Amino acid sequence: MEFFDFHHHKKYIRNGIYNLSKGIPPDFPYSIGIHPKDIEINNIEQQFSWMRSMMSENCFAIGECGLDSLVSIDQKIQEEIFLRQIKIANEVKKPLIIHCVRKFYEVISFKKKAEQPMVIHGFNKKRQIAEDLLSNNFYLSFGKAVLYNLSLQDIIKNTPLDRIFLETDNEDFNIEELYIKVSEIKGISLEQLNEQILENLHSIKNG
Numbered sequence: 001m002e003f004f005d006f007h008h009h010k011k012y013i014r015n016g017i018y019n020l021s022k023g024i025p026p027d028f029p030y031s032i033g034i035h036p037k038d039i040e041i042n043n044i045e046q047q048f049s050w051m052r053s054m055m056s057e058n059c060f061a062i063g064e065c066g067l068d069s070l071v072s073i074d075q076k077i078q079e080e081i082f083l084r085q086i087k088i089a090n091e092v093k094k095p096l097i098i099h100c101v102r103k104f105y106e107v108i109s110f111k112k113k114a115e116q117p118m119v120i121h122g123f124n125k126k127r128q129i130a131e132d133l134l135s136n137n138f139y140l141s142f143g144k145a146v147l148y149n150l151s152l153q154d155i156i157k158n159t160p161l162d163r164i165f166l167e168t169d170n171e172d173f174n175i176e177e178l179y180i181k182v183s184e185i186k187g188i189s190l191e192q193l194n195e196q197i198l199e200n201l202h203s204i205k206n207g
Helices: 041-053 075-092 104-113 127-135 150-157 175-186 190-205
Strands: 005-008 016-020 030-032 059-068 096-101 118-120 139-142 164-166
Touching (some): 041 075, 059 075, 104 118, 104 127, 127 139, 164 175
Parallel strands (some): 005 016, 016 030, 030 059, 059 096, 096 118, 139 164
């Protein structure tokens, strides 16, 4: 059985969404966006031109994009860049893969401007934040921390199946381990979990 990796940075993984940050788009699903840490103040228009020029038919999503309180880029500039990417996603009808560090309620406030689904990648925060995101119709993508973080396992237990994705991100491990762990937490078979995640992909692809 093949397991879909919702967000990763490894060009050899074809069954998933590859995060394209430079180079030529691959011939399998990828996402493209301007990460908060990669914003170049004096080069923003060129960054957007590059982003648009690299959006082929295999572009599945816009991102990573979002807000990050730990990077040096001014918050207002981050918000402007994030909003522009939301507008692009609306225009090309693609979901958004969201990077968020300590700015969840600000990201939630941008949700009303988005016509397309938003997925928080690498979710690893408290239950209250998860509940607030879910109540605002976000999807949550979980990574390696689920394998050992008990509070995150509890969050997964209480997250509706139709709102979940699983990813490796930059971590070097087999995503099958994550699928096995989540199927155990949810008390369902691997096949059921796999099918549900493919259904979720179909849902966000079609808005």
